[in-house]
Amino acid sequence: MNMQEIQRNFHSKMLEFRAVDSLLWTERFEDAYNRTTEQHRDMLVVILKSGRLEALRVWIKERLEGPLRYASYRRLRELGKRENIHRWSRLDRDELLAALEKKGLA
Numbered sequence: 001m002n003m004q005e006i007q008r009n010f011h012s013k014m015l016e017f018r019a020v021d022s023l024l025w026t027e028r029f030e031d032a033y034n035r036t037t038e039q040h041r042d043m044l045v046v047i048l049k050s051g052r053l054e055a056l057r058v059w060i061k062e063r064l065e066g067p068l069r070y071a072s073y074r075r076l077r078e079l080g081k082r083e084n085i086h087r088w089s090r091l092d093r094d095e096l097l098a099a100l101e102k103k104g105l106a
Contacts, residue, residue: 019053023060032063068100079105 023029036044040063047055065071068079076096080088085099 013051016053017051020048020051020056023053023056028060028064032060035063068097068105076100 033041033044040059044056044059047059065075068076071079073093073096076093077088079085079100080091080096083100083103083105085091085096085103088096088099091099
């Protein structure tokens with residue numbers, strides 16, 4: 001790795017950290033943070049330490065989505081897959097909600 005590549009990498013990382021900093025001062029972030037649990041705040045710390053802007057955007061979006069009972073079937077299936085719900089692809093909406101509630105996500 002030459003000096004120019006190091007400078008470019010460092011510069012792009014600093015730009016991403018600046019974007020993360022800007023996002024932290026928005027009302028969206030404040031609303032999302034006020035809806036969190038201790039577990040979500042621990043996740044936030046990991047995201048902030050990594051400086052990943054896209055991960056922070058996803059974290060905010062997930063906090064602002066509201067209760068799972070209002071989520072789309074597609075969203076419930078995505079959560080079922082991510083949380084390793086047994087036979088998530090064969091469950092209907094109510095069964096997915098019950099399984100996610102059992103895992104403490106609803």
